[in-house]
Amino acid sequence: MRVLIAEDDPKIARFVAQGLSAEGHETSLVHSGRRALERVENESFDLLILDLGLPELDGLEVLRQIRARRNEIRVIVVTARGEVDDRVIGLDLGADDYLAKPFSFVELSARIRALFRRTEGGAERVLTLGQLEVDRVERTLSRGEGAKVPLTSRELQLLDYFMKHADEPQSRAMLADRVWGYQFDTGTNLIDVYVNYLRKKLRLVNLEPVKTLRGIGYVFDAAACSPVS
Numbered sequence: 001m002r003v004l005i006a007e008d009d010p011k012i013a014r015f016v017a018q019g020l021s022a023e024g025h026e027t028s029l030v031h032s033g034r035r036a037l038e039r040v041e042n043e044s045f046d047l048l049i050l051d052l053g054l055p056e057l058d059g060l061e062v063l064r065q066i067r068a069r070r071n072e073i074r075v076i077v078v079t080a081r082g083e084v085d086d087r088v089i090g091l092d093l094g095a096d097d098y099l100a101k102p103f104s105f106v107e108l109s110a111r112i113r114a115l116f117r118r119t120e121g122g123a124e125r126v127l128t129l130g131q132l133e134v135d136r137v138e139r140t141l142s143r144g145e146g147a148k149v150p151l152t153s154r155e156l157q158l159l160d161y162f163m164k165h166a167d168e169p170q171s172r173a174m175l176a177d178r179v180w181g182y183q184f185d186t187g188t189n190l191i192d193v194y195v196n197y198l199r200k201k202l203r204l205v206n207l208e209p210v211k212t213l214r215g216i217g218y219v220f221d222a223a224a225c226s227p228v229s
């Protein structure tokens with residue numbers, strides 16, 4: 001796999017690059033946001049490991065520009081700031097995962113494997129439930145012949161999971177484990193934030209299948225995908 005590491009701290013850059021090389025990946029290093037953007041634009045990488053605090057162009061701006069150009073490179077955002085806001089912004093802008101500094105290489109490596117397991121999976125391209133149709137390659141949802149609503153890769157994973165487990169109550173911990181592939185620190189509301197992003201997109205096609213189960217979590221109501229009109 002070709003990995004671009006955008007990190008201005010030489011120690012961290014080196015330890016990530018050495019670890020990934022030892023696992024057999026081809027790694028490239030850049031130290032500024034501008035350079036990261038140039039290389040992503042002009043070359044083909046499987047993964048970008050993106051520090052948010054970068055000179056010239058910060059990581060969030062790099063991410064924004066990458067996604068604005070419809071580049072679907074997988075991105076793991078790394079930040080020292082550790083603020084929920086940053087991570088929500090990062091994920092909302094289309095990062096696939098988030099890692100707070102300091103992190104161990106083992107942790108990074110596990111996240112990378114989980115990310116590729118989730119996004120490759122060899123599953124069918126189009127998933128349907130009632131009138132809801134999801135194109136996993138285009139990363140869109142739609143209803144009947146209506147407009148296609150773009151999804152971030154995380155929203156797609158969440159929706160995919162919900163559709164395959166329709167009518168089964170899901171706790172936040174289960175969603176964290178099954179969709180994100182790891183446990184969140186207690187107290188973060190990332191799952192709720194993501195469920196709400198997804199709800200907004202489903203509402204654009206007039207579907208409201210994601211129900212809150214008080215004290216439990218959520219359930220994806222299959223019947224709500226085939227509303228009587």
Ligand code: CA
Pocket residue numbers: 007008009051052053054
């Ligand atoms: Ca930095």
